[in-house]
Amino acid sequence: MSQEFTEYVKTAFGPKSTPKTRRVLGSLIQHIHDFTRENHITVDEWMWGVNFINRIGQMSDEKRNEGILVSDVIGLEALVDTITHASDAKGHTSSAIIGPFYRDNSPVYPNGASIIQKEVGGEKTLVSGKVTDTKGQPLKGAKIEVWHCAPNGLYEQQDPEQPEYNLRGTFYADDEGNYSFVGLRPTAYPIPYDGPAGDLLQLMDRHPMRPGHIHWRVSHPEFHTLITQIYDSECKYAKDDSVFAVKEDIIVNFNPVEDNSPLKAKGIQNTLDYDIILVLEEEIRKTRQKVEDQHAAVEKTLTARLDSVNV
Numbered sequence: 001m002s003q004e005f006t007e008y009v010k011t012a013f014g015p016k017s018t019p020k021t022r023r024v025l026g027s028l029i030q031h032i033h034d035f036t037r038e039n040h041i042t043v044d045e046w047m048w049g050v051n052f053i054n055r056i057g058q059m060s061d062e063k064r065n066e067g068i069l070v071s072d073v074i075g076l077e078a079l080v081d082t083i084t085h086a087s088d089a090k091g092h093t094s095s096a097i098i099g100p101f102y103r104d105n106s107p108v109y110p111n112g113a114s115i116i117q118k119e120v121g122g123e124k125t126l127v128s129g130k131v132t133d134t135k136g137q138p139l140k141g142a143k144i145e146v147w148h149c150a151p152n153g154l155y156e157q158q159d160p161e162q163p164e165y166n167l168r169g170t171f172y173a174d175d176e177g178n179y180s181f182v183g184l185r186p187t188a189y190p191i192p193y194d195g196p197a198g199d200l201l202q203l204m205d206r207h208p209m210r211p212g213h214i215h216w217r218v219s220h221p222e223f224h225t226l227i228t229q230i231y232d233s234e235c236k237y238a239k240d241d242s243v244f245a246v247k248e249d250i251i252v253n254f255n256p257v258e259d260n261s262p263l264k265a266k267g268i269q270n271t272l273d274y275d276i277i278l279v280l281e282e283e284i285r286k287t288r289q290k291v292e293d294q295h296a297a298v299e300k301t302l303t304a305r306l307d308s309v310n311v
């Protein structure tokens with residue numbers, strides 16, 4: 001069927017549909033029709049796709065979101081994340097996907113404290129740095145939430161052997177914007193691959209591993225909340241992430257502690273210096289507004305066209 005058929009479907013909107021619905025769903029219909037024509041999709045292949053989508057729903061519950069996993073392995077969440085946090089301003093820390101294991105209200109610790117509530121192995125690491133704006137001004141009182149998995153690859157809520165809120169905590173930057181905490185050098189782990197997302201990985205002949213990473217959520221009034229991850233440069237998956245979330249500026253170096261360092265006596269094996277740069281919410285809003293203006297122009301043209309067709 002031709003583009004004429006697609007155009008016909010795209011005009012099938014009632015008068016109560018909003019301009020945004022017409023634009024977004026119209027675009028979706030166009031792309032799905034183009035994909036179907038381009039690949040000569042047959043009834044059997046379409047039914048395979050329908051069953052695949054149904055299985056995503058059947059596999060999901062309050063503990064597992066297969067829709068996110070499938071999005072992740074085709075790079076969709078990483079793409080959406082980048083679009084959501086886009087800004088014309090330069091110099092701020094890149095965002096990365098939040099992942100499924102964030103919990104709010106993690107314990108508040110003083111700077112320098114450990115987030116390790118129970119020894120689970122791994123290399124203790126002192127992480128420290130400064131939170132600033134894009135001009136280098138310290139952001140006193142910035143709220144820093146961090147979380148990472150244990151060396152067995154499990155986050156505390158997945159693992160009955162770990163106490164609640166193990167390996168996660170909340171810190172506040174001091175008057176100079178400085179923060180610090182003790183955690184573990186992060187471990188690579190596989191995303192769940194016993195469902196449709198795993199089937200896709202297998203079809204593409206890919207592994208399910210994510211590079212070792214620490215998750216961050218950093219917030220301060222008037223600034224855009226930064227959700228990101230940092231990746232261990234020595235992890236072999238840092239350049240081969242199953243969910244495509246790695247960006248160059250959030251790959252970091254863990255430095256081994258010298259034998260004669262007082263940190264060694266405290267069991268600290270690595271240090272990590274990591275500064276975080278936040279961007280004003282206003283900058284993100286300005287960039288977003290430009291996109292909204294472009295959309296409004298498209299919607300105006302589209303509505304005029306649909307009105308003329310539906311006369």
Ligand SMILES: [Fe+2]
Nearest residue numbers: 099101213215
């Ligand atoms: Fe993670």
